[in-house]
Every structure is written in C-alpha cells, then in structure tokens.
Amino acid sequence: MQANFKPAVVWLILNKQTEEALELLAKNYKVNTPKLKIGLPKGHKNKVYGTYSAKNQTISLLNSDMLGNPFVVLHEFYHHLRTKSVDKQHKGTERNADKFAIEFLREYEAAAKKANPQSSS
Numbered sequence: 001m002q003a004n005f006k007p008a009v010v011w012l013i014l015n016k017q018t019e020e021a022l023e024l025l026a027k028n029y030k031v032n033t034p035k036l037k038i039g040l041p042k043g044h045k046n047k048v049y050g051t052y053s054a055k056n057q058t059i060s061l062l063n064s065d066m067l068g069n070p071f072v073v074l075h076e077f078y079h080h081l082r083t084k085s086v087d088k089q090h091k092g093t094e095r096n097a098d099k100f101a102i103e104f105l106r107e108y109e110a111a112a113k114k115a116n117p118q119s120s121s
Contacts, residue, residue: 010108013070022059025077034059034080038067052079070108074101 005028012021019036026033035058044051050061050072059076066072078097 004111006104006107007111009074010070010104013073014068016068018067018073021073022077025081029081031081032057034077036067037061038064050076052076052083054079054083057083070105071101074104 005024009021009024012018012024022036023033034052035056037058037060040048040051040060040062041053044060048062049066049069050059052059057080059073059080061067061072061076075097078100081100082096
C-alpha cells in the first residue's frame with residue numbers, strides 16, 4: 001500500500017468521486033468493487049446514513065450528500081470487505097467498521113497537516 005493511499009481515498013470521497021474511491025479500495029484489498037446506490041433499501045428508516053447488502057454487493061446511501069461523506073462510505077466498504085462470498089453474511093462488527101473509517105480519516109488529517117503546517121487544528 002502506498003503511503004498516500006488512505007488520504008487519496010478520503011480526498012476522492014470528499015470530492016464526491018466516490019465510485020473512483022471504491023474502485024481504488026477494491027483494487028487495493030483485492031475484492032470486487034461494490035455497487036453504489038442512492039436511497040436506502042426498504043425497511044431502513046432514516047436512522048442510518050448507509051447500508052451494505054452482501055446479497056447484491058451494494059452500498060446504499062441515504063442521499064447524494066452521503067457520496068461526499070468518507071466516514072459513511074468507508075464504514076460500509078468495511079462491511080463489503082469483511083463479507084465472505086460463501087455465505088454472504090456480515091463478518092465485521094460495527095465497531096470495527098468505525099475503526100476502519102476513522103483510520104482513513106486520521107491519515108487524511110495527518111497528510112493535510114503536513115501539506116499545510118501553518119494551519120491550526
């Protein structure tokens with residue numbers, strides 16, 4: 001994995017180049033690229049910002065604003081990454097999905113500080 005991989009993924013998502021970010025993630029982790037859909041599946045209230053369906057390998061986002069939300073996109077990608085193709089069940093916990101997303105965000109923040117050291121936190 002190249003040093004700027006995680007910051008690049010976050011940057012792409014922040015700039016709503018989410019499909020490109022998912023392709024980069026899939027290539028890096030050697031998995032299929034998940035489909036991306038706007039609108040939650042039936043049965044999901046507006047209590048969540050995104051879901052992952054292992055059945056059709058699709059990340060569904062609440063609305064188009066979520067395309068630019070790296071935490072939500074990376075959290076759902078983690079579920080895609082951890083789903084075993086054999087039984088199509090989630091194998092990752094919500095807490096681990098959160099950790100996965102936060103790790104990307106921290107590396108993005110660190111890279112941003114290096115690029116612009118005079119900016120304050």
